[in-house]
Amino acid sequence: MATLPGLPMFGHGQIEGYHEKYGMEYRRAYWEEYPDSQLVQRHQREIFPLLRKRYLFADVENFLLYDFYAPEGHVNENVFAYSNKSGNERGLVIYHNRWADARGWLNASAAYLDKNQGDGVFVQRNLGDGLGLQNNPEVFTIFRDQISGLQYIRNNREIHESGLYIELSAYKYQVFLDFQEVRDNEWGQYAQLNGYLNGRGVPSISEAIKEIFLQPIHYPFRELFNPGMFNWLLINRATLGRADHDHIQITITEAEQKMRHLIREINKLIETQADEELFAEATHRELETTLGLMLLPQKFPEDEKIYHEIVQQIAPESDPAHWSVLFSWVFTHNLGKTISETEDFSERSRSLIDEWLLSKIIAQTISGLDLPADGVQKSLKLLKILVAQQNWAEGLAGNKKSATTLLNTWISNPEIQEYLRINRYEGVLWFNKEALDTLLRGLLAIDLITTLSDPEITIDEMNTRNQRSHKLIKKITMAAKNSDYQVDKLIEAVK
Structure with missing residues (x-):
C-alpha cells in the first residue's frame, strides 16, 4: 500500500496488531488488547519511511x-x-x-x-x-x-x-x-x-571504492594485523627472557620486515619518502620491549619492588584485550610520520586509522582473539585514544605538567569522554571507574614502551622517567578509588 499509486488506507489497530476489527458502528473496543511492540517497531523501521515518500x-x-x-x-x-x-x-x-x-x-x-x-x-x-x-x-x-x-x-x-x-x-x-x-x-x-x-x-559504496584505492596498503597491513600473528605473540610473550627465545626473535624480525613492506607501499600510494628502515627498526625495538614488559624487575634490580608494582598494573597476563591493544599501538602509533615529522604526528596517526580504513582490519584481528563484540569495540576505542595521547608524559620532568592538568585535558577530550562513559545525572558528572583503570593502565604501558625503546636515553634517565610516570598514574588511580565515580571528586582528589 505504501508504494503503490492511490491512497494507502490502514485499518484500525492494524499497526498495533490488534485482532478485533472495528467498523463505523463501534463506539468502544470490546476486547482488551495491547500493542504488539515488535510490529509497531517494524512499521516505524520499514513502512513509515516509505509513507514519508x-x-x-x-x-x-x-x-x-x-x-x-x-x-x-x-x-x-x-x-x-x-x-x-x-x-x-x-x-x-x-x-x-x-x-x-x-x-x-x-x-x-x-x-x-x-x-x-x-x-x-x-x-x-x-x-x-x-x-x-x-x-x-x-x-x-x-x-x-x-x-x-x-x-x-x-x-x-x-x-x-x-x-x-x-x-x-x-x-x-x-x-x-x-x-x-x-x-x-x-x-x-x-x-x-x-x-x-x-x-x-x-x-557503503563510497567506502568500498575507497577500500579498492587503499588495497595496496591494506594487504601489507593485514600481514601485520591477523589473529594468527597476535595469538602467537600472546602465547610466546613470556618466553623472551629465556635462553630458548630465538623463535620469538625470528617473529620480531618478521614484524620488522612486514613494517618495511607497509611503509614502502604507503610511500608509493601517497607519493612520499618516509624512511623504511627507521620505521622497521622502531617496530623491532618497541615490539621487543612490549614482549619483555614482564621482565622489568630484572632489568632494574635496584628498584625491583617498584617495577614489580608497575608490572602488576600494566601487564595482567590473563587479559588478551590489553595485550592486543599494545601490539596494535606498536604497529600504528608512528603512521603519522609517513606524512609529517612534526610534533603533531600523534594526531595524524590517529586520523589515519580512520582515513585509511584500518579500523575494520584491526577489529577483525582483535575479534579473532575470542573477545566479545563489545570488547572488540572497547579495545579499538582505547587504541585510538592511546595513539592520540602517546606523548602524554612529555613535560612531566620539571613539573611542567601536573596530575590535575593531565586529568582535565583527558576529561575534556570527546573520545575519552565517550570511553569513560562520562554522563550527567541529576546535576552530577559520573564516570566509569573500570574504564578509567584500563585507560590509565594503557597510558602507563605506552609511555614505558616509548621510554624503554629509546636508543638515546641512559639507564638512569629511563629509570627516572618510568618512576615519574608510574607515580602520576598511581596518584590518579588512588584518587579514582575515593571519588564515588564522580568527576568533580576525582579532580579534587588529585590536587
Missing part, C-alpha cells in the same frame, strides 16, 4: 509493472515488481508473495496502453528506461535497499540489456531508493567494484 509512489504517469522471469524462462506470477519516478527520484519495489524461494530477472515491463501512440497500441519498456537511466557502459548506478540499508552498484548498459537479477526467500521484499548515476573514474574503480561485488550489497 508518498510523492514518489503516488502518481501513475511513470508507474511500470515488470514481469519477473525465472531461470527456466517462465514468468513467476508470485513476484510483484514495479517502479515509479518523481522528478529525479526513482523507486523500485520487489515483493515475493509465496512461501517459497524465488530467483530470476526483471527487465521487461508488462505491456501497457500508450495513449501517445494512438488507439490500441500496447508497448513495453525495459528497466533502464523505466528508471530513466543512461544507456552508457561507462556509467554506473548506485542505489540503496530501504529494508536492509545496503547499497548496490550496477553497470547502466547491463541494466538496459539484462535488467536486475534478484533472489528473494518466502514473503521477502526489497525497496530500492536513492538512485544515483556515476561515471567511472580514470582508474576504473567503479568497474572493479561492480565486478568484485557481483551483485552483493555493502554498507
Whole structure:
C-alpha cells in the first residue's frame, strides 16, 4: 500500500496488531488488547519511511509493472515488481508473495496502453528506461535497499540489456531508493567494484571504492594485523627472557620486515619518502620491549619492588584485550610520520586509522582473539585514544605538567569522554571507574614502551622517567578509588 499509486488506507489497530476489527458502528473496543511492540517497531523501521515518500509512489504517469522471469524462462506470477519516478527520484519495489524461494530477472515491463501512440497500441519498456537511466557502459548506478540499508552498484548498459537479477526467500521484499548515476573514474574503480561485488550489497559504496584505492596498503597491513600473528605473540610473550627465545626473535624480525613492506607501499600510494628502515627498526625495538614488559624487575634490580608494582598494573597476563591493544599501538602509533615529522604526528596517526580504513582490519584481528563484540569495540576505542595521547608524559620532568592538568585535558577530550562513559545525572558528572583503570593502565604501558625503546636515553634517565610516570598514574588511580565515580571528586582528589 505504501508504494503503490492511490491512497494507502490502514485499518484500525492494524499497526498495533490488534485482532478485533472495528467498523463505523463501534463506539468502544470490546476486547482488551495491547500493542504488539515488535510490529509497531517494524512499521516505524520499514513502512513509515516509505509513507514519508508518498510523492514518489503516488502518481501513475511513470508507474511500470515488470514481469519477473525465472531461470527456466517462465514468468513467476508470485513476484510483484514495479517502479515509479518523481522528478529525479526513482523507486523500485520487489515483493515475493509465496512461501517459497524465488530467483530470476526483471527487465521487461508488462505491456501497457500508450495513449501517445494512438488507439490500441500496447508497448513495453525495459528497466533502464523505466528508471530513466543512461544507456552508457561507462556509467554506473548506485542505489540503496530501504529494508536492509545496503547499497548496490550496477553497470547502466547491463541494466538496459539484462535488467536486475534478484533472489528473494518466502514473503521477502526489497525497496530500492536513492538512485544515483556515476561515471567511472580514470582508474576504473567503479568497474572493479561492480565486478568484485557481483551483485552483493555493502554498507557503503563510497567506502568500498575507497577500500579498492587503499588495497595496496591494506594487504601489507593485514600481514601485520591477523589473529594468527597476535595469538602467537600472546602465547610466546613470556618466553623472551629465556635462553630458548630465538623463535620469538625470528617473529620480531618478521614484524620488522612486514613494517618495511607497509611503509614502502604507503610511500608509493601517497607519493612520499618516509624512511623504511627507521620505521622497521622502531617496530623491532618497541615490539621487543612490549614482549619483555614482564621482565622489568630484572632489568632494574635496584628498584625491583617498584617495577614489580608497575608490572602488576600494566601487564595482567590473563587479559588478551590489553595485550592486543599494545601490539596494535606498536604497529600504528608512528603512521603519522609517513606524512609529517612534526610534533603533531600523534594526531595524524590517529586520523589515519580512520582515513585509511584500518579500523575494520584491526577489529577483525582483535575479534579473532575470542573477545566479545563489545570488547572488540572497547579495545579499538582505547587504541585510538592511546595513539592520540602517546606523548602524554612529555613535560612531566620539571613539573611542567601536573596530575590535575593531565586529568582535565583527558576529561575534556570527546573520545575519552565517550570511553569513560562520562554522563550527567541529576546535576552530577559520573564516570566509569573500570574504564578509567584500563585507560590509565594503557597510558602507563605506552609511555614505558616509548621510554624503554629509546636508543638515546641512559639507564638512569629511563629509570627516572618510568618512576615519574608510574607515580602520576598511581596518584590518579588512588584518587579514582575515593571519588564515588564522580568527576568533580576525582579532580579534587588529585590536587
